[in-house]
Amino acid sequence: MATVNNVLAGLSGSVKTGTTSTAKSDNTLGQDAFMTMLIAELKNQDPLNPMEGKDFAAQLAQFSSLQQLSNLNTTMNNLPAYLQAFSNAQMAGIIGNEATASGDTVTVSGSATNIFFSLPADIAGGTLKIYTSAGSQAGSMDLGKLKSGINSVSWDSSGITPGDYRYEISAVDKSGNAVAATKLISGTVTGVTFKDDKAYLSINGQEVAFSNIISINKSTN
Numbered sequence: 001m002a003t004v005n006n007v008l009a010g011l012s013g014s015v016k017t018g019t020t021s022t023a024k025s026d027n028t029l030g031q032d033a034f035m036t037m038l039i040a041e042l043k044n045q046d047p048l049n050p051m052e053g054k055d056f057a058a059q060l061a062q063f064s065s066l067q068q069l070s071n072l073n074t075t076m077n078n079l080p081a082y083l084q085a086f087s088n089a090q091m092a093g094i095i096g097n098e099a100t101a102s103g104d105t106v107t108v109s110g111s112a113t114n115i116f117f118s119l120p121a122d123i124a125g126g127t128l129k130i131y132t133s134a135g136s137q138a139g140s141m142d143l144g145k146l147k148s149g150i151n152s153v154s155w156d157s158s159g160i161t162p163g164d165y166r167y168e169i170s171a172v173d174k175s176g177n178a179v180a181a182t183k184l185i186s187g188t189v190t191g192v193t194f195k196d197d198k199a200y201l202s203i204n205g206q207e208v209a210f211s212n213i214i215s216i217n218k219s220t221n
Contacts, residue, residue, distance in 0.1 A: 094189050094216060099203055100150070102212040103185035106130070106165050107204040111158035116184040117169055118150045118214075123179050126171025130155065138165055146171075150184070150214075164206070184214065 106115050115128065126143035141155055169181040191202035199210040 092192060094201065095192060097189055098186065098217045099189050099201060099208075099213055100184050100186040100215045101201070101203060101208045102182065102214065103206070103208060104166050104168070104183040105185055105204070105206055106155075106167055107163070107187070107206075108157045108160050108165055109162050111156070113155045113157040113160075114152050114186065115155055115167060116150065116152045116186045118182040118184060119146060119148045119171070119179060120182075121148050121173055121179050122146065123171040124174040126169060126179075126181075128153065128155070128167060128169050130165050130167045132165060133163075143169070143171060152186070164204075189216075 100116060106113055115130075123143065123146050125145065127140060128143055129140045130138045132138050138160060139155060139157070141153065143153065167183065169183065171179045171181055173179050185203060185206065185208065187204040189201045189203055190205075193200045193202070193207065200207045201210060201213065202208075
């Protein structure tokens with residue numbers, strides 16, 4: 001009875017499929033090569049001593065396992081693309097919600113402008129200063145006592161030209177030690193873009209990397 005090893009030896013380490021000959025230098029068989037060798041074994045077996053059913057079943061099981069592994073490998077190779085598409089689709093659902101992210105830009109569009117920041121500790125007092133893109137001071141306000149965590153203050157921006165401004169915060173605790181505030185931007189997400197496999201949200205006309213987002217809240221409108 002011819003065996004796979006006998007046929008493999010007869011083929012001298014090469015497997016022919018159609019008109020193409022593929023050398024297997026790593027001593028491993030692909031799916032097509034395995035099927036070719038199985039057919040060759042069936043053709044060359046001794047009719048007086050055919051392959052036993054259990055041997056044939058065992059080789060078919062090997063082929064089935066090889067095919068399943070090949071399909072699994074294809075699925076795993078496509079998995080990153082599937083996950084990326086799924087993530088992008090979820091990002092689109094964020095549009096219209098309120099988002100808070102790291103940043104020091106505020107957009108003035110009316111008589112009052114909300115400014116957000118996070119404090120690592122309670123403060124006994126502080127000052128917030130707003131600057132134009134050219135660096136000149138456009139306004140300021142005293143913060144007073146505030147608790148740690150995310151805070152927001154309303155700046156009287158009446159008479160201020162609409163546009164984007166930058167702000168700075170200086171604050172101290174009850175012992176007079178400086179407290180470094182984390183500056184935040186907050187607003188409605190109006191769009192999502194994707195660059196270099198990264199997502200960016202449009203907040204108040206500013207592009208913010210999704211990795212800088214601190215919170216997203218469902219819009220109440």
